[in-house]
Amino acid sequence: MARVGPHPAVADVRRAVREALADLPPGALVLAACSGGADSLALAAALAFVAPRRGLRGGLLTVDHQLQPGSAERARQVAAQGEVLGLTPAEILTVTVGKEGGPEAAAREARYAALAQAADRLRAAAVLLGHTRDDQAETVLLGLARGSGVRSLSGMAPQAGRYRRPFLHLPRASTVAACRAMNLTPWDDPHNADPRYTRVRVRRKILPVLEDELGPGVAEALARTARMAREDADALDQWAESAYQVCALSDIPGSVTLAVPELEKLPDAVRRRVLRRAAIAAGAPSGALSATHVLAVDRLVTRWHGQKAVDLPGSLSAVRRYGTLIFAISPIA
Known part of the structure; x- marks a missing residue:
């Protein structure tokens, strides 16, 4: 037929x-x-x-x-x-x-x-x-x-x-x-x-x-895994965006300030997304901002012992001061 x-x-x-x-x-x-x-x-x-x-x-x-x-x-x-x-x-x-x-x-x-x-x-x-x-x-x-x-x-x-x-x-x-x-x-x-x-x-x-x-x-x-991973990543990104609005004390080009107590309440995956979001909002090039950079900033929240500022791409630094995390053009005065 x-x-x-x-x-x-x-x-x-x-x-x-x-x-x-x-x-x-x-x-x-x-x-x-x-x-x-x-x-x-x-x-x-x-x-x-x-x-x-x-x-x-x-x-x-x-x-x-x-x-x-x-x-x-x-x-x-x-x-x-x-x-x-x-x-x-x-x-x-x-x-x-x-x-x-x-x-x-x-x-x-x-x-x-x-x-x-x-x-x-x-x-x-x-x-x-x-x-x-x-x-x-x-x-x-x-x-x-x-x-x-x-x-x-x-x-x-x-x-x-x-x-x-x-x-x-x-x-x-x-x-x-x-x-x-x-x-x-x-x-x-x-x-x-x-x-x-x-x-x-x-x-x-x-x-x-x-x-x-x-x-x-x-x-x-593998393609099915990608589809499920995308759904999870999208959900985490949405959560992180909402958390960012709570954590951000100021958000202007070249400078972002986050509240450390609010960051400490977040799960690791969400907090690190918030930190990445803040660094990019302050001016870090997204393509140059690596997981290593974000983890180094994360330690300013989770393993704080008075350490110095973390250098980031785009001539930025992240530093912890008086319960806040500040992303700004280096050096931070």
Whole structure:
């Protein structure tokens, strides 16, 4: 009997995109970030199908990182594919990748900066990213290796600001099957097989070993762990925000003062979130503020014996005085 309706994988990717865009008003512009790989190509094709049926406008952005010979031509091919699918605009964003933080981090920073600028310029309501359940599993394993805490273990959010990830619950095999069923030919990025990249080693070595030793379903279990960890982290963040309002005696740019007696009443996980929140409010760069910094400040509350101020990123110091914890530009007079 002939199949009625689309291939199951095609139906899955279309349904995922449709659900991700359900809250957007008619006429809104949605952009698919597309590298030409199976995940993002399936995403672009699903957007091209869903957008007009939801009264939305669908477009495509592809980033040329200029890291490989022929990258400009590859970007032109991806943009042309977007136009064939009916996505307008279909733009190429050419970036220069720096070196700070390593090649993966630098490329990611350049990519997201370009996507954000294009989304602002085009007044897009949302930018879709093609991360799958497998990507989520890799992110959780990397978080475990760094020992970064529950927020890191929560992986990538299904929605963060303008960015939406419809495929986080779908395996990579679904996007590959969807492309095949729609007669789309994905591009295999050589960087995805380069063992110099940590994520590639996780994908090609660590996850397969876990599947062999523990049985199938490891990626799905890790993604489920991320979802539960995100729920817990969100709840703790909400608690910490409420606690911050109680603890903060003053909160102005460059200086935050917290009441130590109120901090002492809080559970460790909540108190440390409050301390991080205070340091950032005072001017510490969030990316440079590490768990080590926060723990050092925490000792001013929990292990107080008259110790000196704690130096923090952004030329800040945290010091305890007369039952208060003061975050301010160094040195504190």
